[in-house]
Amino acid sequence: MSDLGSKFRALHQPGNPFILANAWDIGSAKMLAGLGAQALGTSSAAHAFTLGRPDMGNVTRDEALTHAQDMIAAVQIPIQGDFENGFGDDPETCAETVRLSAEIGLAGICIEDTMLPSDTPYDIDLAVERIRAAAAAARALPHDFVLTARADGLMLNTYDIDEAIQRLQAFEQAGADCLYAPVPKSMADLARICRETTKPVNALIAGYTDQDLDQFAKIGVARVSLGSALARATHRVITDSMTDMIENGGFTGLGRTISGDKVDAFMTNK
Template sequence: MTRHDPGPAFRALHRPGNPFILANAWDAGSARLLAGLGAEAIGTSSAAHAFTLGRPDGGTVTRDEALAHGADLVAATPLPVSGDFENGFGDAPEDCAETVRLSVEAGLAGISIEDTGFPAKAPYPFAEAVERIRAAAAAARAAPRDFVLCARADGVMIGAYDMEEALRRCLAYAEAGADCVYTPLPPDMSDIVRLCAASPVPVNALAAGPYANIPRADYASAGVARISLGSALARVTHRVIHDAAQAMFDQGDFTPLTHGIGGGRIDRLLAVPE
C-alpha cells in the first residue's frame, strides 16, 4: 500500500504538536540507513543532492535530475518520500503544476516548493507567489492519489523580507491550497509558535543552524507538525570527510578512520524489510 500510494500514510504523519522527523537523505544508501534507524519518512535535499553531483546548492539541479533522484529514494525503502524541489523548476505557475504532476508519476508522496527564483535567488512578488502555489495545489488535487504539497516562504532565511511578510505569505499559501507551510530559520522560536498558531494547515520547521539546538519536545510544544533536516545531516557527513582528510593530508594522521561504523552494522541497517 505505502509503496503504491504513499500519500495517505505521509499525510497522517503531519500531527501538529506531535511532529515527525522528515529525514533528508541524499542517495539510496543514506535513505536505507535512515529507514533502518527508525525514520518514518524520507525527504530529498536539493543541496545534498547537488553535493552528490559535485555542484553547489541553489538552482544547479534540473527537474529531470531531481525527479530521477526522488524515484531512486522511493525505490530504496517502503517509506513515503517527499521532494525538496526548490522553486518548482520554473517561474510560471504551470511549471509548478507540471512538477507536481511529474512528482506523482515518480512515486513521491509530496514535494516542497519555494517562493524564490533562480539565479537571482529573489522572492517572487506576493501575488505571483500565491498563484504558483494555487496552480501546484490544483495539480495535486487533480492527481489520481493523495499528494502533500508544502509551500515554503524562504524570504526570511535569505534576508529578503521579514517575518510579518512570511506569515502573510504562509497564510495565503494555505488559502491557495497548500497542505503544509514552512518558513525556514525564522529569527526566533517565538516566530514558529506564531506561525503554528495562525496557520490552518500543518507547519514544517527546519532543524538546522541554531535550530539544531532545539529539542523535539520544544517543537512539539510550539505546535510544529513536521521537522525536516534540510542538508544538515549531509553537511555533518561532509564535516567528517573534511576533518579526516585534513588530518591525513596535512599531518599523515589516519586515526579519524578508526571511528567508523562496523561493516556488519551497516549491512544490517541496509537490509530494510520490503
C-alpha cells in the same frame, strides 16, 4: 502509491511532530529507513553536492525526478521531493512538476517562492498563483499528495517575519497542505508562524540543534526536517579527518566508524 500519500499526510499532526529525514542517495535512504525514519525527503542541496555542484538552482527537474525515483525504489516509506522553485517561474510549470512527481510515486513535494538561481523572491501575487496551480494539480490526482509551500525570504534575508507570515497565510488559502519558512530568527518567531496559520508547519532543524522534539511540539510544529544537515555532517567528518591526515599525518578522525556488517545489513533490507 496512494497509501503512501495518505500515510504521509497522517504523520502531519500539529503538536506531535515527526522527523522528516533527508537522504541524498540510495544508501543513505536505506540507512535512514532502517534506523526508523517514518518518512524521507530528498535534499536539493545534498543532491547537488553528490553531482559536484553548489546548492540553489543547479539541478534539473529530470535529474531531481530520477534521483527521487531511485530512492522510492529502495524503501517502502513515504518520500517528499525537495523541488526548489518547482523548476520554473510560471504556475503551469509548478503544476506539471506536481503531476510528474506523483507519477513516479512521491508522496509530496515542497515548492519555494524564490526566483532561482537568484535569491530574489517572487512577487507575492505570482508566488500565490504558483502554489494555487500546484495545489489544483495535486487535488486532481487520483491519490493523496501533500503539497508544502515554502516562504524562503527569512532564510535568504529578503523579507521579514511579517511578510513571511503573510505569504504563508496566502499559500494556505491557495491550497497548500503544509507550510514552511526555513530558519526564523527565534523559536518565538517559529511559534508565531504556528499560531497565525492553521495548516501543519514544518521546521528546519538548522539553527535549532539545541532544541529537542518536545520543544518543537510545545509550540505546535507538525514536522521537523533535517535539510542537508546529515549530508553536511558527513562533509565535516571528511574535512576534519583529511585535514588532520594532510597537516598532521594523523588518523584519529577515522577512529569512530560503523562496522561494514552493520552497513551491509542496512543495504540488504528494504
